[in-house]
Amino acid sequence: MTAATPPIAARRDLSVTIAPGAAGGGLALFVPAHAAIEINGEHLGIDPATARPARVCDRYRYAPTWGSLVHECAHAAHTRWNRAACTEPEVMAAAVLLEESRIEAAQLRRRAEDRHWLRASTRALVFADTGGPEAILSAPPTRFAAAHQAALLLARVDAGVLDPAETTSAATAIETILGRALLRQLRTLWRIAHRLSDTNTHGMLELARRWFALVGPDPHATPVPGSPLGRAIAGTLGDIAKSVASEPVPADPDDVADRAAAARDAEDRDNDRAGAVAGKVFDPNAPRARWRATRAPRANERAAARVLARGLNTASARERAVTKTTSALPPGRVRMRAVVAREAQRAAGAVPTAQPFTRTTRSAVPVPPLRIGIACDVSGSMRRYVGEVASAAWIVAQAANLAVMPAATATVTFGSAVIPVTYPATAPARVTEFTASGSWEAIDTALDALDGALGLSKRENTRLLVIISDGRFEPEPRAAAQKRLDRLRASGCAVLWLATGLLPTPLDGATVHTLTDPAAAADTIARAATAAVRTA
DSSP states (O other): OGGGHHHHHTOSOOEEEEETTTGGGSSEEEEGGGTEEEEEGGGOOSOGGGOOTTSHHHHGGGHHHHHHHHHHHHHHHHOOSOGGGOOOHHHHHHHHHHHHHHHHHHHHHHOGGGHHHHHHHHHHHHHHHHTOHHHHHTOOOOHHHHHHHIIIIIHHHHTTSSOGGGGHHHHHHHHHHHOHHHHHHHHHHHHHHHHSOTTOHHHHHHHHHHHHHHHOSOOOOOOOTTOHHHHHHHHHHHHHHHHHHHSOOOOOHHHHHHHHHHHHHHHHHHHHHHHHHHHHHTOTTOGGGGSSEEEOOOHHHHHHHHHHHHHHHHHHOOOOEEEEEEESSSSSEEOHHHHHHHHHHHHTTOOOOOOOEEEEEEEOOOOOOEEEEEEEEOBGGGGGGHHHHHHHHHHHHHHHHHSSSOEEEEEEEESSSEEEEEOTTOOOSSEEEOOOOBSOOOHHHHHHHHHHHHOTTOTTSEEEEEEEEOOOOOHHHHHHHHHHHHHHHHTTOEEEEEEOSSSOOOOTTSEEEEOOOGGGHHHHHHHHHHHHHHTO
């Protein structure tokens, strides 16, 4: 616990003692003269030998005790006003009461992540400041007792520790005793206290004197077992404890950092793997790259490429950003009010700061580069689609070359091996034809190749992955491909699945379109690419 205090208390000289009977038998105590915090270990609730307070998740097992430590650290950080300046016991008691919520408000302004632990300790702190559960249940319905509970509970709402809904029953009981006008005056005092600096001794004592003037001294009234005030306070504290118990445990910064580092390492490994696969698949010197037959593009294919290029250009056209600036000198439009203000400043002998000229500047909004990867299944069931898919691959690649916006495409087939059809950043002069007779689907390798070649997982691009398949894969490549598709979707890559066959089984997460007409493949891909550009 001592090792955890420097960031919480913003000081490195504190020492923590936790043992049964410490803090004078109370809950917790900060001793400024010795820079020491004492915590009563009787409230720990676990075997001390099992405590690992360096881990945030472990602190949840003894959250009230840890919250008490945070509360005392808040005293160590923010209780800096001079208590010796007051010689009136009643006024000092009021100042100490107001200080309870003031230091928690200051702590949350400095460290918002401590709210969970302060909430967890609220019940124990209120019990400690009131005399225990039995004393609360027997709290007499006096003005002094109601004001005391208001400072402990309702002031913590304004401090940001508790939620208003959690203290509704207590607030109703307190207002019944104090009256709305008096409660409003007391709330004004603690709200002012929340805004005081840590060293404002005069301000704290003045607020305490005003509090004492409104509330008066402790009447030492006889306890009233089962009083409405006591039941409301006890019920409110129980509700707060249940609410805190249902909250998620705050993340451990070390765990967050470890997970972030592991995610970065995994992303680096995935990028390295994809880059290596792309280097092999798209190697222009690989023998398999010369196995494919080619043909000249038809007139309708050339026309389709031009239409798609115009569609991409239209989708990428955006309204220009408008920026308005002011200046003391032309060019620009003159604002007469600013001219009058400038002349008035000059006549008064002040430095003129008014800027009478306004100018509107319009600049083009850059469009992220478009990357389209197409993966076509070449198993036997895809035989009737290969011609149109080869045509669609050429059309998309040619349109990317003709479009004004920066774009690149690549197409591969996957069966027992992954073979390129069109290459990245290359406008193929001829249409590459292929056949479909494979008995294995290396779709995971195909996705790696397209990712490594086009950067489909890089967020700075507008990306679209198109998979044309019936989805009938072996379990091993299917599971590997699902992981790669999930990774691409998590990075923002759009995934379009053109499903074929009678009972297609696409991977989870893809936008599925049933490809009933092979001739519609190019048009469907074009619409998906245009939609991806418009939503980038």
